[in-house]
Every structure is written in structure tokens, then in C-alpha cells.
Amino acid sequence: MVAASMGAKVTIVERSGMGGSAVLTDVVPSKTLIAVAESMNRSVDSTDMGVSFIAADGVSKTVMQANLKQINERVLHLAKEQSADIRRGLEAMGVTIMIGTGKMLDNRTIEVDRGETKEIIKADAILVSVGAHPRELATAQPDGERILNWTQLYDLEELPRELIVVGSGVTGAEFASAFNGLGSKVTLISSREQVLPGEDSDAAAVLEDVFERRGLRVLSRSRADAVERTAEGVVVTLSDGSKVTGTHCLVCVGSIPNTTNIGLEAAGVEVTPSGHIKVDSVSRTSAPNVYAAGDCTGVFALASVAAMQGRIAVAHLGGDGVRPLKLNQVSANIFTSPEIASVGVSEADLASGKYQGDVIKLSLRTNARAKMRNVNEGFIKIIARKGSGTVIGGVVVGAGACELIFPIALAVSQKLHVDDVADTFTVYPSISGSIAEAARRLHVHM
Numbered sequence: 190m191v192a193a194s195m196g197a198k199v200t201i202v203e204r205s206g207m208g209g210s211a212v213l214t215d216v217v218p219s220k221t222l223i224a225v226a227e228s229m230n231r232s233v234d235s236t237d238m239g240v241s242f243i244a245a246d247g248v249s250k251t252v253m254q255a256n257l258k259q260i261n262e263r264v265l266h267l268a269k270e271q272s273a274d275i276r277r278g279l280e281a282m283g284v285t286i287m288i289g290t291g292k293m294l295d296n297r298t299i300e301v302d303r304g305e306t307k308e309i310i311k312a313d314a315i316l317v318s319v320g321a322h323p324r325e326l327a328t329a330q331p332d333g334e335r336i337l338n339w340t341q342l343y344d345l346e347e348l349p350r351e352l353i354v355v356g357s358g359v360t361g362a363e364f365a366s367a368f369n370g371l372g373s374k375v376t377l378i379s380s381r382e383q384v385l386p387g388e389d390s391d392a393a394a395v396l397e398d399v400f401e402r403r404g405l406r407v408l409s410r411s412r413a414d415a416v417e418r419t420a421e422g423v424v425v426t427l428s429d430g431s432k433v434t435g436t437h438c439l440v441c442v443g444s445i446p447n448t449t450n451i452g453l454e455a456a457g458v459e460v461t462p463s464g465h466i467k468v469d470s471v472s473r474t475s476a477p478n479v480y481a482a483g484d485c486t487g488v489f490a491l492a493s494v495a496a497m498q499g500r501i502a503v504a505h506l507g508g509d510g511v512r513p514l515k516l517n518q519v520s521a522n523i524f525t526s527p528e529i530a531s532v533g534v535s536e537a538d539l540a541s542g543k544y545q546g547d548v549i550k551l552s553l554r555t556n557a558r559a560k561m562r563n564v565n566e567g568f569i570k571i572i573a574r575k576g577s578g579t580v581i582g583g584v585v586v587g588a589g590a591c592e593l594i595f596p597i598a599l600a601v602s603q604k605l606h607v608d609d610v611a612d613t614f615t616v617y618p619s620i621s622g623s624i625a626e627a628a629r630r631l632h633v634h635m
Contacts, residue, residue: 192503193282200310201284202291202301207275208268209483210320211492214340217271221264222342223363223524226370227588229253230403230526238563255371258346265343293317293452296476300452314478314506317458317466318499319451321444321484329355329416329440335423336416337439339364349373349437353425355413356441357384359523362396364439366525369405376433377405378425380412385523389536389584391550392529395566396586399527408433416440446485463487470513472502480506488514491521517581520598522591527567530594533582533601534572545575546582549627553587558618564588569623571597571607571631578607578633587620596624607631 193199206213232242232253242253279286287310289303299310323338325331333341339360350373354365357379365377377384377400383393384400384407400407412428422436446464453460457476459467465487472480480502483495497514504511520532538544553559553567567587574581583597600610610628615621 190279190282190284191500192507193279193284195503195507195509197503197507199284200287200312201279202287202289202299202310204288204290206269206272207279207286208272209318210322210340211495212271212275213268214343216492217268218264218343219339219360219363219367220524221267222260222371223367223526225255225260226367227526229255229372230370231588234563253372255348257348257371260371261343261345291451293456293458293479296456296458296478312478314480315456316472316499316502317451317453317474317479317481317485318483318495319447319485321446321490323440324443324445326413326416326440326442328414329438331440332418335418335437337437339439339441342439345437349435351422351435351437352376353378353416353423353433353435353438354441355416355425355438356443357381357386357407357409358441358443359385361439361441363524364441365405366396366400369400369403370526374435375405376435377407378411378413378427378433379407379409382409384409385529388523388529389531389570389586391536391568391570392531392584392586395527395568396525396529399566413440444484444490446487448485461487468498470501471505471511472498472514473505489516489519489521491519493521494519515602518598518602520594522594524591527564527587528585528590530585530590531583532594532598533580535582535584536570536572538582539572544581546572547575547631548572549630551623551627551630553620553623556618556620556623558620558622559587561618562588564620569593569620569627571610571624571627573607573628573631576633578631580605580607580610580628585624589620593620593624596621607633 287301289301291299291301294300301308331338352368352373352375354361354377357377362384365375369375385393413425414428415426416438417424423438425433448464458479459475466481466485468481468486472482474481482498484490517533523529534544539546550568550570553564570584572582580600585593607628611625615625
């Protein structure tokens with residue numbers, strides 16, 4: 190769309206539909222599913238606020254129940270609708286869409302296999318954005334019925350009674366949280382000391398406490414060696430020989446870039462040992478005229494980063510003003526319940542000596558708006574550069590963290606001082622008020 194707005198003649202070669210995995214099989218579907226679970230969690234928690242569910246007879250209590258078939262139908266409908274919206278937007282801008290499989294013959298030529306016919310496209314520049322697919326274990330092959338990868342969840346018609354999730358990274362933690370909220374009995378198998386390895390340790394601790402309170406079992410320091418189907422469901426064999434049984438198993442052990450057999454070698458594009466395309470800070474590959482963006486580059490597996498990489502590539506190609514990708518300004522959100530959002534420098538960066546900074550963490554338990562909404566867990570954390578007071582990082586844990594991280598991200602990207610944040614009016618009562626208060630406590634007395 191950016192290239193078309195600059196006057197370029199643009200052709201998209203795509204196998205399935207517009208939006209890629211972010212829209213069709215990953216972000217939009219999973220976050221829609223998570224939104225349903227979050228709605229159920231809020232309803233369950235509302236009993237503490239004086240709200241209860243009573244049956245029509247006024248006596249017996251009603252029980253909330255998730256209709257997974259109906260939920261999944263809505264999930265897939267929304268994904269298709271979003272994809273169609275993107276397609277309409279592209280076509281309105283004059284972009285040509287070719288449904289087929291593309292393969293580069295050189296750094297200016299693409300062969301498109303459209304099934305019955307093959308076509309050749311000549312281009313001044315090529316942007317490779319082929320994404321990635323779920324990694325599978327040889328001893329845990331998905332069958333789409335009992336052993337699943339995350340793209341197959343939306344084919345289920347009944348809620349898994351006992352779901353085992355293998356892998357406690359972002360995807361595993363999100364789905365474990367979601368299905369726990371929907372009513373499944375969930376066991377999360379984590380090979381690491383804590384869930385969400387590599388994320389803020391305070392945030393991971395809050396999430397583990399919430400998991401425990403909601404009856405979600407976490408098996409830490411446990412590695413799944415094999416997953417097999419049984420007459421009743423599945424059995425997961427751990428590396429110590431012990432076994433975990435359930436009705437279904439979701440395997441979330443990372444992803445593999447879709448970079449094989451697309452002509453990268455013929456075009457002179459270098460890849461890493463993991464198969465990811467090597468790119469620089471303006472999305473250029475090793476081949477002239479060839480750029481790459483998204484999960485296939487292995488930079489950050491985030492839709493926002495993929496989009497930014499693409500915009501930077503097109504700006505650089507078109508000679509427009511371009512700012513190189515700055516990974517220390519990327520904000521990310523984990524859609525567990527509660528959500529975990531982060532941006533910039535982390536406390537782990539401070540501990541390693543990479544940066545010097547001051548940290549303030551405010552619990553949301555003291556926030557008036559949080560109390561009104563019965564939010565009992567979560568916090569705001571701001572990191573400022575030692576001495577100067579410039580905001581260099583932050584973490585938000587709580588409902589709506591994906592929205593609340595934006596002002597901190599703005600402060601990081603614009604190099605705002607903590608006083609700039611503290612002196613900006615916030616609404617009272619609001620969760621964002623705690624962002625200003627945290628900044629206020631980082632004030633450097635002159």
C-alpha cells in the first residue's frame with residue numbers, strides 16, 4: 190500500500206489470502222479467541238463486585254459455558270473478513286493480486302505457479318515476506334484432532350476437557366491462559382524455570398500466581414520428549430520418563446521460516462543457519478533489489494515489526510526519507526490474562542551492565558480505577574537512564590496493557606524525560622495515572 194501510494198506499480202504474489210498468518214491463522218484468530226476467554230474471566234471475577242448469575246427461576250445458579258464451535262466460527266469469520274478488507278484496500282489502490290506460489294529465478298524475476306499455468310513477473314525490486322510455520326517435533330506429529338499445532342485449534346468443535354500445552358513461550362502461555370479461561374483443565378509444560386523465558390521476571394511471576402489461582406497447572410523444568418494418541422486422548426512423555434495424560438495436546442515449540450524452495454539462492458539472497466533471511470536495518474538482503482520483512486527475517490516475530498520493516502524497505506527503495514529499524518523502540522504485548530506489555534530496555538539489560546538505569550515499579554493494587562474494576566494483579570514499571578532521567582524502557586502488566594504501553598513507548602522513541610511524562614495531565618481515576626505517578630517518583634532532584 191505504501192509503494193502504491195508512492196506511485197509504484199505493485200504486484201502481490203500470495204498462496205492463500207491477504208494478511209498472511211497474522212490475519213488468517215495467528216494473530217487475529219488467537220486474539221479473538223483470547224478476547225472471549227477474557228470476557229469470561231471478567232464475568233467470573235465480577236461476583237466479587239456484587240454481580241452474580243441467577244437462573245430464570247431466581248434460585249439456582251447458572252454456569253457459564255463456552256461453545257467452542259460457535260466461537261471458532263466467529264473467529265474464522267472475523268479473520269476472513271479482515272483479509273477481505275485488506276484485499277479491497279489493495280485493489281482500490283491499483284495493486285495487482287496474483288494467487289499462486291512464487292519462486293525467484295533471479296533478483297528481478299519471479300515465476301508464479303498458479304496451478305494450471307505459470308507466469309513470469311519482471312520487477313525492479315522484490316520484497317520477500319513469506320512468514321513462518323509452526324515447528325513440529327518428530328515425536329509429536331500433529332493430527333489436527335488430538336495433537337495440534339496452533340493453526341489447527343480453530344477446527345475443534347468441542348472444548349478440550351484436559352488440554353496439555355507443550356512450550357511456555359508467548360504462544361504457549363497465551364493459549365494456556367485462553368483455554369483455562371474458556372473452561373478447559375490446562376497443564377502447561379515448561380522446560381524453563383519460569384513461564385515466558387526472556388520476558389520481565391516480575392511479569393512472569395504475576396502470571397504464574399494468576400495461573401495457580403485459576404487452577405492452571407505449570408510443570409516447570411520439564412521437557413516433553415514425545416506425544417502419542419491413546420484411546421482416551423493423549424499421553425505426553427517427559428524427559429525424566431514420567432507421563433502426563435489429557436484429552437488434547439497443543440504443541441508450541443517455535444516456528445520455521447518459509448524460505449525453502451522460493452529461489453533465494455538463485456537470487457543471491459543469504460540466509461542464516463536457521464533458514465532466516467539476513468537483512469540490515471533498512472530491510473535489504475545480500476542481493477541487490479531484494480528486500481525482506483516479517484517472520485522470515487527472524488528479527489522479531491511481531492506483526493508490527495513486519496509492517497515497519499516493509500514500510501522502511503519501500504521508503505528506502507523509493508528514495509523517501511527513512512529511519513532505520515530501531516529494535517530498542519519496539520513495543521510488544523503478550524495477550525495472556527493479565528496482559529504483559531513491554532518496550533525498550535529491560536531490567537535484565539540493567540543487570541547485565543548493558544545500560545545504567547533507575548527503576549520504579551507501582552502495583553495496580555493502589556490504583557483507584559483498578560480497584561473499581563476489581564483488578565487485583567499487575568503493575569506499571571518505568572526505567573529511566575541513570576543521571577539524565579530519560580525514559581528508556583517500561584513494562585505494564587494488567588488488563589489493557591497493550592493500550593497502556595503506548596505512552597511509555599512514545600516516551601522511549603521520543604527520548605522524553607520522566608518529568609515530561611509526570612507533568613502531562615492524566616484522567617482521574619485511570620490506570621494511566623499510575624504511569625505518570627511512576628514517572629513522578631523517578632524525578633531527579635536538581
